[in-house]
Amino acid sequence: MSVACPQVRTLTKKNDPLHIIRTRKLTHNRPVTIAGPMVRYSKLPFRQVCRHYNxxxxxxxxxxxxxxxxxxxxxxxxxxxxxNDSPLIVQVGVNNVTDLLRFAEMVAPYCDGIGINCGCPIKEQIREGIGSALIYNPDLLTSMISAVKSKYGDKLRLETKIRIHDDWDQTVELCNLLCDAGVDWITIHGRTRTTRSSVPVNLDAIKYITEKIKCRDVPVIANGDCFTMKDFQKILDYTGVDGVMAVRGLLDNPALFSGHDKCPWGALELFWHYAMEFGGLPHQLLLHHLHCMFESMQLEKNLHNELMNIKTTTELIDWFDRYFILKRADEDGFSEAIEIPYKNKSKV
Structure with missing residues (x-):
């Protein structure tokens, strides 16, 4: 007896992540660009800003x-x-089939795919068998993938974001098992579970694994140390992957994939607009986003110090209007400025 598939968002060429990954070179003359999961920070307002910039x-x-x-x-x-929040991948931390299937049923109507987190190095998550613990538990990981794909097939895309093993051949074997289980694409973060983010990403490992995977029709995405378009091209040329995922680079500069070497003021105006329109961002989270973007812009140090001492969102808005020309969505030139528009630079 067949089981009816729960409601899911209809996938078309426009929002099917797998189709986009496979065809971006033909449609946009470049491989796919991806904004990866950021703990706490890739909420809806920030995601919408990223979509404005390729x-x-x-x-x-x-x-x-x-x-x-x-x-x-x-x-x-x-x-x-x-x-408008599409194509969207909901990333999940999970350690059993039952929770994953229940989770999938809840989010499937509102997303275009699910990504299983197999890379988080936080010790608390590893103790729970979540995150990077899963790359050492291939039987569990493949059983979760098989369960979702058996239930949803191509109606819901499924990705795994993994870290590398010390023995790269162990990662190759894991990727082959993921392919056999039905994963739609694999994202490889080029660090081991214990490698610090201050250590450069291992592009040699990503290149080796990508070349050795037996299932050539499953795309591979590279993740790690993409901060500029120069980095983007270097990663592509060296590893031969199908696309690049940026995380920390986009947090500082959401316009990275548009070729901006630093965050343009227009991205900050867009972020303010979406944060106010959608609501729900705690003040400290809002402040951290602004802090990261301002660091990229190289805001005057004394103003940056003032910024980090502001305690409420209302005060934050007043502070912006005091020092900068912060345009609203209904004003001419909204989201177009590149440099910081100080109201009176001589008094800064």
Whole structure:
């Protein structure tokens, strides 16, 4: 007896992540660009900013499946979207088939795919068998992939974002198992579970694994140390992957994939606009986004120090209007400025 597939968002050529990955070179003369999951920070307002600047596919922050399926408050806090938030991959931290299937049923109507987090190095997650613990538990990981693909088939895309093993051949074998289980594409972060982010990403490892994977029709995405378009091209040329995922680079500069070497002021105006339109961002999260973008812009140090001491969002808006020309969405030139538009630079 067949089981009816739960409601899912209809995939078309426009929003099917796998189709986009496979065809971006033909349609846009470049490989696919992806904004990866950022703990707490890749919420809806920031995702919408990234989409303005040549990001093809965007991820949510990692959501813990167990909390999400059991707690309505967690669902309200962890996930929000809208009809323009597509293509969207919801990343999940999970350690069993039951929670993953329940999670998939809840989010499938509102996303274009699910990404299983197999890369998080946080010790608490590893102890729970989540994140990078999964690259050492291939039987569990492949069983979760098989369960989702058996239920949804091509109606819901499924990705795994993995880290590398010390023995690269172990990663190759894992990727082959993922392909056999039905994964739609694989993202490889070029660091091991214990490698610090300050250590350069291992492009040799990504290149080796990509070349050795037996299943050539499953795309591979590279992740790690993409901060400029020069980095983007270097990663592509060296590894031969199908696309690049940026994370920290986009947090500082959401316009990275548009060729901006530093965050343009227009991106900051867009972020303010979406943060106010959609709501729901705690003040400290809002402040951190602005801090990262201002660091990229090289804001005057005394103003940066002032910024980090502001305690409420209302004060933050007043501070912006005091020092800068912060255009609203209905004003001419909104989101177009590149440099910081100080109101009176001589008094800064």
């Amino acid at each position: 990001v093809d596919i965007v991820y949510t922050p990692m959501i813990l499946a167990r909390e999400f399926v059991r707690n309505s408050h967690a669902r309200m806090a962890d996930f929000s979207s809208n009809e």
